[in-house]
Amino acid sequence: MHVPDGFINAPVSAAAGLVAAGAVAVSLRGARREQGGTSRSSAAEIGGERTAPLAGLVAAFIFAVQMLNFPVAAGTSGHLLGGALAAILVGPCTGVLCVSVVLLMQGVLFADGGLTALGVNISDMAIVTTVVAYLVFRGLVKVLPKKRRSITVASFVAALLSVPAAAVAFTLIYAIGGTTDVSIGKVATAMVGVHVLIGIGEAVITALTVGAVIAVRPDLVYGARGLTRPLKLRVGGELVDAPAAEPVAVAARSTRKVWIAGIVTSLVLAGFVSFYASANPDGLEKVARDKGIDKKEEEHANADSPLADYGVKDITDARLSGGLAGVIGVGVTVVAGSAVFWALRRRRTNDASPAAVPETEKA
Known part of the structure; x- marks a missing residue:
């Protein structure tokens, strides 16, 4: 659903x-809170310390999976948007930043999504998907049993609904600032119709990924915080909640194994599996061609980039060119994403440090 230059005025x-x-x-401010920087809860502090290092990895994984277009209808394909996945794994604010980093890398390095349309793409693919998905997810978690399976089910539904929500958002933006005179009703019908199908793929990928992480490290999933039930004690023949224990600071379990597994998976997906992705146009491209909203599409400013169209310039072997571009993309995205979240953690640590007390006050 990457909007190119020329679609919107x-x-x-x-x-x-x-x-x-x-x-x-x-x-940026909210991500510090999600990573434990401004929370009064020790549980949130510990959870933040465990999930913060994964934010750059989540961005890289979303980049890799977005290269895997899957067929959804005759002549149409779709790919992961990633807002729901990021919001549930690392938090909604951190999720917005993750997807924004991916979109920036794609636009600047790979000529995917217009540079003048970067704000449109972030608003649609990062903000709308993340906000809608997380609101749906939290609503479902509140009413479903407090079990790991409920997190997976809620992830599926949230991801499914986030994609047509993004399609509706694009249609509204196009209704206000579209550069061609077309029937908005027909565009809306086509966009929502195809993106409901794409949403099914998004839901499957999101639920499988969230379920896999929860199975091995539920402490790393932002959306699973507070999943445990309170301890019950039998008093006078009745079960009552045990008194809350004083928070105890514990060392976070290492995320090294998760990091290695995530990076290896991302590299394999982008460097090898992406060669077998569907070559059909994605949902927006297909609707744009069918409904004529691409008549004023402009060439990308970085069309001559060495990595444009997810291939390395001057490498003629398509498999090698695409695979190498994917590996480079994963590497650049994980570095860029990690740098952002490392800076946030450093800022958080500095803010949490006790201020020096002037000598005059000590006296």
């Missing part, structure tokens, strides 16, 4: 850019 693209910039700024 300049004023609306600029407005979307401001919305995206504001949302990223808010998410």
Whole structure:
């Protein structure tokens, strides 16, 4: 669903850019809280220490899986958007940042998604998907039994609904700032219809990934915090909640094995499996061709990039070129994402450090 240059006019693209910039700024502050930096809860502090290092990895994994277009209908394909997956694994604000990093890397290095449309893409693919998915997810978690299976089920439904929500958001943006005169009703029907099908694929990928992480390390899943039931004691023949114990700081279990497994999986998906991805146009591309909203599409400013179209320039072997581009993309994304979240953690640590007390006050 990467919107290219020329689909949306300049004023609306600029407005979307401001919305995206504001949302990223808010998410930077919120991500510190999700990683335990401003929470009063020791459980949140410990959970943050465990999930924070995974944020860059989540961004790299989303980049890799987005290369795997899967067929959804005759002549149409789809790919993961990733907002639901990121929000559930590392938190909604951190999730917005993860997807935004992916979109930035794709636009700048791979000429995927217009540079003038970057604000539109972040608003649609990072903000809308993440917010919608996490609201649905939290609502379901509150009413479902407190079990690991419930987290997986809620992840499936949240991811499924987030994709058509993004399709509706794009249609609204196009209705305001589209560059061609087309029937918005027909565009909306086509966009929602195909993206419901894509949403099924998104839901399967999200639920499988979340379920796999929960099976081995539930402490690393942001959406699974508070999953454990309170301890019950039998008093006078009745079960009552045990008194809450004083929070005890414990050392976080190492995330090294999860990191290694995640990186290896991402590299394999982007470097090898991506060669077998569907070559059909994705949902937005197909609708754009069928409904004529691509008539004023502009060539990407970075069309001559050495990595444009997910291939390495001057390497003629398609398999090698695409695989190498995918590996480079995973590497660049994990470095960029990790740098952002490392800076957040450093800022969080500095803010948490006790301020020096002036000598005059000590006296």
